[in-house]
Amino acid sequence: MATSVAEQVYVFLATMYGGILIGFVYDLYRILRLIFKPKKIATLIQDLIFWIVISGVAIAVLLFSNSGQLRFYTFLGFVMGSILYNQLLSNIIIKTIVYLLSLLKKTIMSLINKLVYPIKILIQWSKIPWRWAKKKLMPIYYRWRRIATMPKRIARDVKKYIKTVMKKK
Structure with missing residues (x-):
């Protein structure tokens, strides 16, 4: 043909x-x-x-x-x-596409940050009552822990005392 x-x-x-x-x-x-x-x-x-x-x-x-x-x-x-x-054209196209993708990434991250910001604020506000409660309850917790471990400490001290008495004989 x-x-x-x-x-x-x-x-x-x-x-x-x-x-x-x-x-x-x-x-x-x-x-x-x-x-x-x-x-x-x-x-x-x-x-x-x-x-x-x-x-x-x-x-x-x-x-x-x-x-x-x-x-x-x-x-x-x-x-x-x-x-x-x-x-x-290759270098120009690659730089342009990478720039557009980074711009898209920044835009999406900015949008996500704006959407997540109210949730972060709510979390921060909810921490205030917990901090207050923790501040008030920690001394009580430490007292109860000290009382709860008292039998164990007494048993340890008694064993130590018995050991020292047995060594003196």
Whole structure:
């Protein structure tokens, strides 16, 4: 099937766009791995999902641009698009996404702190009666503990006294 040069240029530019899209997906994947720090099994699952997504992107670009025909310039377009993205846009995109995620984290933490603040205040207010009760009841507690341990202390002192009397004989 003969294709014109204009169609080939269109396919090449479409596959370059696909390469840029693949580079973007790869950056998202890198950011997710940095955030979640997965273990071996989770990494395998993430890798599998990443390659399925990348394959889907490549197939979709090939199907929409030239009915799925594989030519050398389609592979060249994917490679050049991903290299172009990596050299020109990758650092900017990563910094922007990390900044947006940190901004989102700060916003969520601020919202959580605002929601939890009334609960913290209630807990602080509830501590006041407990502190007062503890202050009033602690002397009574110590007296009762001293009275409750009195038989044990008396038995210990008697044993000690008997030992010293037995040694003197």
